[in-house]
Amino acid sequence: MTDRYSRQIMFKHIGEMGQEKIGQKHVLIIGCGALGSANAENLVRAGIGKLTIIDRDYVEITNLQRQNLFTEKDCDEQLPKVIAAKKRLEEINSSVCIVPHVLDANFETLCPIIERSSIDLIIDATDNFDTRFLINDISLKYNIPWIMGSCVGSMGMSFTILPGQTPCLQCLLDSLPVSGATCDSVGIVSPAVQMVTAFQSTEALKILVEDYYSLRTTLVTFDLWSNYFQTIRVERAKKEHCPTCGKQPSYPYLQYDSQTKTELLCGRNTVQIRTGKKIPIDRLAKRLKKVGQLRVNPYLLSIDYQSYRAVIFRDGRVLIHGTNSKEIAKKIYHQLIG
Missing domain, CATH: 3.30.310.10 (TATA-Binding Protein)
Incomplete structure (x- = not known):
């Protein structure tokens, strides 16, 4: 199997030791749409040991423009996205353990999965901030790094959150360029997906090989159509009294009243x-x-x-x-x- 990953092993920041670490790690991807399926494919091709994928939806014809793992046949059969993804990913790399969950990501479903699994990293591939805040609370409570990512139109952003080190999503509220736009209201071009995926998958590989020194510490935002790219330093955004990562965390999105x-x-x-x-x-x-x-x-x-x-x-x-x-x-x- 060394030949399979030879070009990745030749990359000096990974090498044989890094490749071995990648093969021992377990990543949870929440969402299996555009970002989720692309990140899943990158990690499976990179030789991740175990991949758990969660998504509540099924394949529709509008997905095919930007969600690379799916086919017209998946759409005709209305297959749940994680089931279609598992089939395709196993064709790409049969040595990876892929665990699909056809369910909604909420407190009741996520916490049992986290508690019975040894998860090294969570990748956010969701389409709403409610779920991201839930991921944020779970990440901090269980001390698991997570990589945020979102895209709409030709714009996107990403940030890597390390419990106890970086600001969390709650801390970043004032720094995030949040709008009410969605893919269904303003559309999306697939290169925006690929750009966010590139940031997320690269950060994921750094964490998996334990090269924390090389992690990007800034919030990155871009608009490909307008030729705009910005990195924002956010280390000062970390709040001492943050309800998620502060000295006395209450994890508000893990409370019953916060569940939709x-x-x-x-x-x-x-x-x-x-x-x-x-x-x-x-x-x-x-x-x-x-x-x-x-x-x-x-x-x-x-x-x-x-x-x-x-x-x-x-x-x-x-x-x-x-x-x-x-x-x-x-x-x-x-x-x-x-």
Whole structure:
């Protein structure tokens, strides 16, 4: 297997010792869309020992423009992203242990995975700041470094957070160029994804080979279309009384009141409802076959109902496409599931 990674081993900052370390490490990627799938592919090609991937969604046709792991066949079969990703990644490197989780990343789902696994690094590939703040609290509580990344339009940003050393996401609130734009509202070009992925994957390799001295200490932001690039020094942003990384942390996003039970999904005219209990898909399919057009696979049930489409996952999540109203979404949910 040395020949497989020979060009990476020749790179003096990795070498044989670094390659051996990479093969012993476990990375958790939260989100398997554009950033998640690209980072996953980079790490699998680099020879990561174990990769755990979490995502709540399934492959859609609009994903194919920028999410490199997926195909039209995955879209036709409505495969969950992590299942499609696992299949493709194992074709790339069969020696990597890949663990997929078709579930929503929240306190109840993430903490058990963290606690029963020895995770060396978390990579943020999510599409919302609620989940990022959750990752931030979990990272600091369990002393796991994490790499933030986001992109929209032709813009992107990234920052590496080391518990006890760097400012955390809570500390950076005043420094982040946050807007309300999403991929679904203003679009995105794939080079922006590739740029953020390059920053994240490179920082990941530095952490995996334990070359902490080479880690970038600045927040990087860019706009490829406007030819803009900036690095921002943020070391002074670290706050002594930060609720996540301060002297007396309370980890606010790990509290029950901070957990979202019903949420809008990234400008997609879709509401997600989390039930907290598994749904018997097979039995439900029999009951709903006369209600609307059904599509069923081992992981989910999709039904066209009135002017909406409901996608029901076994883990208890339901996506109601066609509305931004939580009230309407709940009404459709109760009409279909009870």
